[in-house]
Amino acid sequence: MAPAAPIQDEREQVLVNLPPGSGPTVYKEAYDNGPRSFENELEKKDTAPPPKYPDYLPTWDPTVKYPPLTPFEHYDHAKDADPSFPNLLKGAKVTDLTSNIGAEVEGVQLSKLNNAGKDELALFVAQKKVVAFRNQDFADLPIQEALDYGGYFGRHHIHPTSGGPKGYPEVHLVHRSVDDRSAQDFLKEHSNSLTWHSDVTYEKQPPGTTFLYFLDGPPTGGDTLFANQAEAYNRLSPEFRKRLQGLKAVHSAHEQATASLVRGGIVRREPITSVHPVVREHPVTKEKAIYVNPQFTRYIVGYKKEESDNLLKFLYDHVALGQDFQARVKWAPGTVVVWDNRVTFHSAILDWHDGHRRHLARITPQAEAPYEPASLD
Numbered sequence: 001m002a003p004a005a006p007i008q009d010e011r012e013q014v015l016v017n018l019p020p021g022s023g024p025t026v027y028k029e030a031y032d033n034g035p036r037s038f039e040n041e042l043e044k045k046d047t048a049p050p051p052k053y054p055d056y057l058p059t060w061d062p063t064v065k066y067p068p069l070t071p072f073e074h075y076d077h078a079k080d081a082d083p084s085f086p087n088l089l090k091g092a093k094v095t096d097l098t099s100n101i102g103a104e105v106e107g108v109q110l111s112k113l114n115n116a117g118k119d120e121l122a123l124f125v126a127q128k129k130v131v132a133f134r135n136q137d138f139a140d141l142p143i144q145e146a147l148d149y150g151g152y153f154g155r156h157h158i159h160p161t162s163g164g165p166k167g168y169p170e171v172h173l174v175h176r177s178v179d180d181r182s183a184q185d186f187l188k189e190h191s192n193s194l195t196w197h198s199d200v201t202y203e204k205q206p207p208g209t210t211f212l213y214f215l216d217g218p219p220t221g222g223d224t225l226f227a228n229q230a231e232a233y234n235r236l237s238p239e240f241r242k243r244l245q246g247l248k249a250v251h252s253a254h255e256q257a258t259a260s261l262v263r264g265g266i267v268r269r270e271p272i273t274s275v276h277p278v279v280r281e282h283p284v285t286k287e288k289a290i291y292v293n294p295q296f297t298r299y300i301v302g303y304k305k306e307e308s309d310n311l312l313k314f315l316y317d318h319v320a321l322g323q324d325f326q327a328r329v330k331w332a333p334g335t336v337v338v339w340d341n342r343v344t345f346h347s348a349i350l351d352w353h354d355g356h357r358r359h360l361a362r363i364t365p366q367a368e369a370p371y372e373p374a375s376l377d
Helices: 024-033 037-042 115-128 143-153 182-189 229-234 238-244 254-263 305-320
Strands: 093-096 103-106 130-133 172-176 209-216 224-228 248-252 273-277 279-281 288-290 297-300 326-329 336-340 344-348 358-363
Touching (some): 130 326, 143 358, 224 229, 336 344
Parallel strands (some): 103 130
Antiparallel strands (some): 279 288
């Protein structure tokens, strides 16, 4: 099996270093004594202005457990979309970030879209891979209303280890308080903060159209990088694509769960592993995309360790070095970023100074189980 990689789900960037005898006792001690800086925000004991959206501060309950996820039939509404986008983009200003990934959109309010507009949103995001919508009211909606909106695109995923707003576990929170020094601690041991991944690919049906919206953040820094996994696949030679045909890889949640317990966090659902194709097909655009990532992929089925490690390292390096199929999204108040998690990588950038809160909320509709194309031509 390939060695465990650092664990990150946008907010998490830690190495798994288990103390001897790790188990329930370590978990309880870590939970009781671990970092709880978000409580300082609630009690106004931190060193900065209070949070703009206190209802979105993370909460943890170690007693809450969820059963395993069950299969469901996903329907991608992008199949019903008008490709001229008359509901989504009427009167909007669209600025492409690059020639092959990313766009910024102004002049449309996502929360006001009818179902036809939502269908077009799913298709537009599948085509652009990641879209930043500016001047949105998403953060000001009642949380349940935001969830109802996201639920149109698939069944809500409840993250097994992240905190959520009280009463709304379906919302995954990306949160670092002003007193949180973990970003700088991480950089004391690493030369950079890039940890490319697609979200929770260890699930049997990982996310598709995904929403992340700004609540609070530093004046500069904390951007998010995205990579186009379909274009990354297209850059490979025909012969190398043949080598990938039929390959499957194991994606694991176990390392993330262990890291959460050691940090004093929670595990709300028993960790699983899933086997997915190394190359998957998008159900609407029919594009083929590389579907392995260093955060959750552990090894290629049927390969010896050295063979698996080397092939995966090539694919990871191929994406990390592919600046010509990457885009950088800058966060600002009122921003909602929507991406297609099936055909992208992303990584948060830890480049802001201590003393600034970074607070985002993610709504994560699940999609179909990944499947491989009939041909990799």
